[in-house]
Amino acid sequence: MSVGLRLEGVSHAYDVAPVLRDLSLQAAPGELVCLVGPSGCGKTTALRLVAGLERLQQGSIDIDGRRVADSQTHVPPERRSVGLVFQDFALFPHLRVVENVGFGLGSVSLGERVARSRAMLAQVGMEEFAEAYPHMLSGGQQQRVALARALAPQPKIMLLDEPFSGLDTRLRQRVRDDALHVLKQSGTTTLLVTHDPEEAMFMADRIAMMDRGRLVQLGTPSEIYGQPANRFVAEFFSDLNVLQGVVRGGRVATPFGPVAAGGLPEGAAAEVLIRPEALRVQGPADGNSAAPGIAARVVAARLLGRTSLVHLCLNLDPAHRHDGALGGGSAQQPEHDHWHVRVPGRFLPAEDSIVRVALDPAQSFVFPAGDPK
Amino acid sequence: MVAPETQSQPTTPRAAWRVDGWTVFAVAIGLLVLAPVAAVVYPLLTADPELWRHLVHTVLARYLTNTLLLMLGVCAGTLALGVAAAWLVTMCRFPGVRLFEWALLLPLAMPTYVVAYAYTGLLDFAGPLQMALRAAFGLEAGDYGFPSIRNMGGAIAVLSLVLYPYVYLMARAAFLDQSLCVLEVSRTLGRSAWGSFAGVALPLARPAIVGGLALVMMETLNEFGAVQFFGVDTFSTGIFRAWFGFGDYRAAAQLAAAMMLVVAVLLMVERASRGKGRIEHTSRRYSQIRRYPLGAGSAAAATAFCGLLVGLGFLVPAATLLNGAIEHAGALADGEFYRDAGHSIVLALLTSAAAVLVALALAYADRLRRSRLVRGAVRVAGLGYAIPGAVLAVGILLPLTTLDRQIDAAARSLFGVPTGLLLSGTAVALLLAYVIRFLAVALNSVEAGLARITPSMESAARTLGAAPVRALREVHSPMMAGSLFTAAMLVFVDVMKELPATLIMRPFDFDTLAVRAYQYASDERLPQAALPSLAIVAFALVPVLLLSRAISQSRPGAGSRLAAGMAPPLEAAP
Numbered sequence: 049m050s051v052g053l054r055l056e057g058v059s060h061a062y063d064v065a066p067v068l069r070d071l072s073l074q075a076a077p078g079e080l081v082c083l084v085g086p087s088g089c090g091k092t093t094a095l096r097l098v099a100g101l102e103r104l105q106q107g108s109i110d111i112d113g114r115r116v117a118d119s120q121t122h123v124p125p126e127r128r129s130v131g132l133v134f135q136d137f138a139l140f141p142h143l144r145v146v147e148n149v150g151f152g153l154g155s156v157s158l159g160e161r162v163a164r165s166r167a168m169l170a171q172v173g174m175e176e177f178a179e180a181y182p183h184m185l186s187g188g189q190q191q192r193v194a195l196a197r198a199l200a201p202q203p204k205i206m207l208l209d210e211p212f213s214g215l216d217t218r219l220r221q222r223v224r225d226d227a228l229h230v231l232k233q234s235g236t237t238t239l240l241v242t243h244d245p246e247e248a249m250f251m252a253d254r255i256a257m258m259d260r261g262r263l264v265q266l267g268t269p270s271e272i273y274g275q276p277a278n279r280f281v282a283e284f285f286s287d288l289n290v291l292q293g294v295v296r297g298g299r300v301a302t303p304f305g306p307v308a309a310g311g312l313p314e315g316a317a318a319e320v321l322i323r324p325e326a327l328r329v330q331g332p333a334d335g336n337s338a339a340p341g342i343a344a345r346v347v348a349a350r351l352l353g354r355t356s357l358v359h360l361c362l363n364l365d366p367a368h369r370h371d372g373a374l375g376g377g378s379a380q381q382p383e384h385d386h387w388h389v390r391v392p393g394r395f396l397p398a399e400d401s402i403v404r405v406a407l408d409p410a411q412s413f414v415f416p417a418g419d420p421k
Numbered sequence: 422m423v424a425p426e427t428q429s430q431p432t433t434p435r436a437a438w439r440v441d442g443w444t445v446f447a448v449a450i451g452l453l454v455l456a457p458v459a460a461v462v463y464p465l466l467t468a469d470p471e472l473w474r475h476l477v478h479t480v481l482a483r484y485l486t487n488t489l490l491l492m493l494g495v496c497a498g499t500l501a502l503g504v505a506a507a508w509l510v511t512m513c514r515f516p517g518v519r520l521f522e523w524a525l526l527l528p529l530a531m532p533t534y535v536v537a538y539a540y541t542g543l544l545d546f547a548g549p550l551q552m553a554l555r556a557a558f559g560l561e562a563g564d565y566g567f568p569s570i571r572n573m574g575g576a577i578a579v580l581s582l583v584l585y586p587y588v589y590l591m592a593r594a595a596f597l598d599q600s601l602c603v604l605e606v607s608r609t610l611g612r613s614a615w616g617s618f619a620g621v622a623l624p625l626a627r628p629a630i631v632g633g634l635a636l637v638m639m640e641t642l643n644e645f646g647a648v649q650f651f652g653v654d655t656f657s658t659g660i661f662r663a664w665f666g667f668g669d670y671r672a673a674a675q676l677a678a679a680m681m682l683v684v685a686v687l688l689m690v691e692r693a694s695r696g697k698g699r700i701e702h703t704s705r706r707y708s709q710i711r712r713y714p715l716g717a718g719s720a721a722a723a724t725a726f727c728g729l730l731v732g733l734g735f736l737v738p739a740a741t742l743l744n745g746a747i748e749h750a751g752a753l754a755d756g757e758f759y760r761d762a763g764h765s766i767v768l769a770l771l772t773s774a775a776a777v778l779v780a781l782a783l784a785y786a787d788r789l790r791r792s793r794l795v796r797g798a799v800r801v802a803g804l805g806y807a808i809p810g811a812v813l814a815v816g817i818l819l820p821l822t823t824l825d826r827q828i829d830a831a832a833r834s835l836f837g838v839p840t841g842l843l844l845s846g847t848a849v850a851l852l853l854a855y856v857i858r859f860l861a862v863a864l865n866s867v868e869a870g871l872a873r874i875t876p877s878m879e880s881a882a883r884t885l886g887a888a889p890v891r892a893l894r895e896v897h898s899p900m901m902a903g904s905l906f907t908a909a910m911l912v913f914v915d916v917m918k919e920l921p922a923t924l925i926m927r928p929f930d931f932d933t934l935a936v937r938a939y940q941y942a943s944d945e946r947l948p949q950a951a952l953p954s955l956a957i958v959a960f961a962l963v964p965v966l967l968l969s970r971a972i973s974q975s976r977p978g979a980g981s982r983l984a985a986g987m988a989p990p991l992e993a994a995p
Contacts, residue, residue: 101880125883132884138877142899151895152885201886 050113052077052237053098053205058107060093067093069261071107075254080231080238082248084284085258091241094258095207098239099132100125112204112237131198131236135210137190139182145169145193146178152201168196172230188219195227199234206231206238212247224250245285249273257281279415282321289322289387292417300414303342303362304407309414317417324390326411329358330404331397341406347386349396356395358403360387366400443786443889444795450783451798454805454857457816461677464819476675480659484676488655488683491576491648495641496634498581503588504630506730508618511596514712515720521727523969528734529586530961532918534646534939535954537579539738540570541650542745542947549744576651580644582734584637591633595626614713628694635691642683643809645921646939656680657921660811664925674819677812684807739958745951752952757937762956765933768848769916772855773863773909779856780863780908784871785893788879799864806861810922813854818926821845851926858922859915863908870904871897910964917960 053075060068067090075081083091096102098109100116100123108118111130116123131152139148149165156164169175172192182190191211198206211227212220228251231238242248248255249269257265257272265277276282291302295316299306302320304327312318328341344360362385389405397403509515510522528536542548544567551567554560570578599622607617645657656676663673715723752758779802787799808816821844832840844850874897882892898905920935927936934953941950 096880099880099884101883124888125880126886126888128884130884132880134877134881136875136877138875138881140878140881140896140900151882151887154886154891197881197885203884207884 050077051075051110052079052112053081053239054108054110055094055098056108056110058094058097058104058109060090060097060102060105067261068097071258071261071263073256073263073266075237075239077112077237078232078235080228080240080251080253082252082255083239083241083258084245084248084252084255085243086284087243088260089258090261091243091258092209095209095239095241098205099130099207100128129201129204131201131203131206133191133194133198133206133208133211135214137182137194137214139190139193139197141182143182144178145174145180145182145185148182148193149197149200151197165196165200168200169193171199171233172196172226187215188223191215191223192226195230199230199236203236206234206236208238208240210242211240213242213244227251249285257284274411276413279319279321279413282323282413286323286325287388289324289327291320291322293318293320302407302412304405307407307409307412307414312414312416319415319417320412321415322407322412324357324388325355325392326408327360327387327389328406328408329360329389329391329395329397330406331395341404343402344387344405346397346399346401346403348399351394351396354392356391356393358389358391358395358397360389360403360405361385362387364402441790443782443790444792444798447783447786447790447795447798447802450779450860451801454802454808454860456820457813457854457857458681458808460816460820461674461812462681464671464674465678472671473675476672480654481676481679483654484656484659485679487573487653488642488680490573491580491644491653491655492638492641494573494577495580495584495637498577499585499588499637500630500634502581502585502730503633504592504623504626506585506727507589507592507596508622509723509727511593512614512618512712513720513723514714515723517724517727518712521731523972524731524735525589525727526586526965526969526972527731527736527962528583529968530958530965531583531735531738532646532920532935532954532957532961533580533583533640533644534650534920534935534942535742535958536583536734536738537576537647537650538938538942538947538950538954539741540575540579541942542951543737543741544570545947571651573651573653576648576653579647579651580641582730584640585730585734587636587640588630588633591629592626595629596622599625631694632691635687635694638687639684639807639809642680642687643811643921645811645924646935646942650942656683657809657811660815661921661925664815670815670819673815677815680809680812684809684812688804688807739955742951742955742958745948746955749948749952752949758952758956761932761934761937761953764931765917765935765957768851768855768933769913771852772859772916773912775852775856776860776863776912777867777905777909780860780867781893781898781905783864784868785889785897787868788871789889803861803864805857806859808858810854810858810919811925813858814922814925817850817854817857818845821850847928848931851923851928854922854926855912855916855919858919859912862911862915866904866908866911867901870901870908874900907964914961914964917957 051074053073055071055073058068058071059066071090071094073081073094083094085091093102097104097117098111103122104117104119106119109116111128115121116128139145140151143151146162146165146169149168150161153161153164166175166178169178172195174189174192174196177185177189177193182193185193191214194211208227212224215223224247240248240251242251249272252269254266254268255272256263257277259280265272265281267275272281273285276285282288293300293302295309295312295314295318298309298314300309300318300320302322307320309316309318329344330341342362343364344362345364345366347359347361349356349358387405506521506525510518510525544550546562546567554565555562569575603621603625604617607621608614612620643657644655645661648655649658649661656679660673660676660680663669663676714720783799783802787795805813822842825840825842825845828843829840832838878896878900879892882896883889887895918935920939923933923936924939927933932940934957938950938953938957941947941953
């Protein structure tokens with residue numbers, strides 16, 4: 049199988065602080081891989097190493113089967129055939145849009161350069177702005193020009209560093225959508241760095257989850273979401289209900305019934321992580337005792353748009369005080385008896401009404417207690 | 422001075438030394454700037470102690486005393502004038518304050534020697550003032566005593582009047598940068614306005630003021646034309662006399678070395694004022710300072726004080742020059758004036774082009790390599806501003822003359838052709854001196870301009886296939902065209918004004934406007950000196966007016982950066 053991008057045992061440190069530890073990663077030709085993780089996890093450094101903007105300290109990097117960096121080799125960025133898109137777009141302010149796009153086409157004749165630049169602009173829907181200067185464009189338009197500029201020289205690999213975080217939320221979704229199609233259409237191997245889990249799931253063929261310089265998990269968005277490697281990965285993509293327990297007979301008990309403990313040994317302390325949408329709720333209207341699950345009292349219910357968030361308490365006495373915060377932190381303490389349930393659409397039961405809750409075991413995960421957060 | 426480290430990008434580790442073109446270039450320029458200093462200091466190590474003893478017994482004490490006395494006097498003068506003017510203009514409301522805010526800078530356009538010539542012409546026996554006095558009171562020569570200004574006191578007065586804007590600019594920027602809150606807190610804690618100034622504002626501004634004073638001291642040390650004309654023997658005039666008067670190159674070199682000791686002390690003071698004395702402001706809240714109104718009497722005094730500074734530092738000498746130039750307008754029909762002006766302009770153009778190119782390459786090398794070696798080399802290259810012109814001249818001519826002799830001897834024996842003074846006798850040596858001395862001015866503007874370009878521009882250009890030189894040519898240079906122009910203009914004007922190095926190093930029979938003014942003045946033909954002097958002032962006025970405009974439009978926080986970029990001499994000291 050040919051490889052679009054290969055990182056092999058890459059380690060990197062600034063002064064003495066390590067930022068990347070033994071990172072190995074491959075991307076197939078045309079594949080879009082998202083490097084995702086919290087800030088400071090080393091994802092931007094990895095991108096800069098691939099671009100050649102940092103000198104590699106340890107390991108090796110191949111682009112399209114060609115060695116561009118190892119302990120002896122450092123191909124300078126201008127000879128690596130990479131396209132780079134920045135968070136601030138970095139359009140050259142003194143050049144027109146068409147000149148910006150043509151900047152990387154140094155080797156072809158002027159006429160062809162203009163023709164190819166215009167064709168590229170047409171692909172991102174910006175041909176009518178060819179003669180404009182960057183400061184005359186909106187953020188979304190600038191981002192499209194930046195994409196066109198990086199793609200114009202037909203690079204072997206595209207590198208995008210938080211390319212959408214400079215845009216406001218509503219615009220971001222549209223630009224993201226457009227970018228995805230342009231990138232997939234061009235067939236260019238792409239490495240995209242983001243700290244936004246939703247963006248990673250939206251864009252990626254595969255997600256590389258990073259934590260403190262290490263690659264924690266590499267897989268399709270559905271694998272990462274459905275089978276997280278540890279609590280850190282699970283927690284990164286949604287907030288969680290967290291429950292401490294002990295493995296008994298290969299299972300861990302929860303108020304909603306036991307869940308399989310995976311490979312954990314008998315008697316081990318375990319953590320059960322339950323995604324808010326793994327809890328199924330049946331409302332008070334059809335609240336007959338034959339419905340599955342157990343009874344819970346509604347503490348609050350809020351419509352968030354496409355979903356509703358319901359806060360539940362298993363103690364049915366309305367006088368009982370719960371001390372969880374509304375819509376609060378990611379990990380709900382079960383000792384506080386406060387549960388977050390996410391329900392599609394509009395579902396707003398009255399406060400203190402009684403509902404029934406059941407657990408979908410496929411969306412709850414069991415890890416040894418004290419797993420890295 | 423130093424480009425701020427960008428926080429968003431991880432900073433590249435300061436890498437191990439790598440030999441490459443950029444590093445070699447930066448180190449070469451750093452060494453080039455150090456070479457003249459080495460050339461005057463080196464002979465000391467081998468010098469005959471007898472020579473030193475001779476120097477100490479004869480002139481050294483006088484030069485040292487005079488130089489220190491002059492520096493002390495000018496220091497006190499500029500400190501008082503500059504700080505007072507800055508405080509009045511930033512904090513008080515009185516008639517004309519908006520005008521004075523920028524007009525107080527005008528003396529910056531005046532070369533000190535030009536002001537010295539102007540006042541001497543104005544005040545001497547045949548000058549308009551004494552003529553008017555005699556006519557008014559019907560006096561004859563000898564009936565009255567009139568104080569002369571051609572002495573130490575006069576030199577201190579003239580230099581203070583011309584150099585106070587350095588202190589004024591720095592102090593004003595510091596006062597504006599201070600959060601108004603600290604002053605208001607001081608007032609609410611029971612201090613008077615005056616008490617707040619002395620107890621809070623002044624200590625906070627001290628590092629900036631010391632920085633401005635260090636620049637004034639360097640200018641004073643470099644000063645040649647005015648002190649020579651006033652008959653005050655300093656190191657600069659001593660070097661000049663040893664070189665030309667006695668042809669004693671060793672003595673000139675020794676004096677230059679002694680002078681560099683004073684420079685070293687100044688540099689240390691300046692560095693200390695930036696380092697330990699640096700004050701971090703605790704509040705970042707800026708508000709438009711509301712100037713408090715002065716009472717009628719104080720307001721009149723404030724207006725008079727500022728008016729006097731602008732008048733004595735700029736208007737009076739400028740008017741005197743204009744008057745003299747009109748009287749001798751006939752010189753305009755003569756080819757000499759145009760030939761001199763042409764020489765000045767060509768030298769200034771060549772120097773500014775060379776200095777800006779070198780500065781651009783240095784600043785970019787620093788950005789590209791981020792190694793300690795390159796950073797150090799760039800810092801050293803910026804030290805040239807601290808080398809007095811007379812020292813620079815001696816430090817360049819000594820080795821070049823030796824080199825010329827060797828080339829000449831080699832050419833004679835090989836080809837039978839004498840080459841003469843190939844380097845030291847031509848404008849090449851002079852251009853070298855200018856570039857070394859004014860590189861810091863260019864470097865300062867260029868670095869400020871480069872710092873405003875985000876590193877991602879660089880990365881974008883590189884990944885799009887542009888090698889560093891192409892990125893510099895097609896991306897950075899056009900983006901910082903304004904800074905490059907500012908740098909070129911400031912170097913241009915500094916070259917036009919420069920006197921001591923030009924005087925010592927110019928090729929035979931090659932005169933510039935500054936040299937011509939000096940020669941007329943030395944021959945006591947002051948009215949004839951007016952025209953070339955006025956021409957220099959006309960050029961020097963351009964950047965000062967631009968700086969003034971920047972200041973008059975500035976607001977706290979917004980304008981100080983612009984002003985800093987426009988006034989490199991103020992930040993040029995390393």
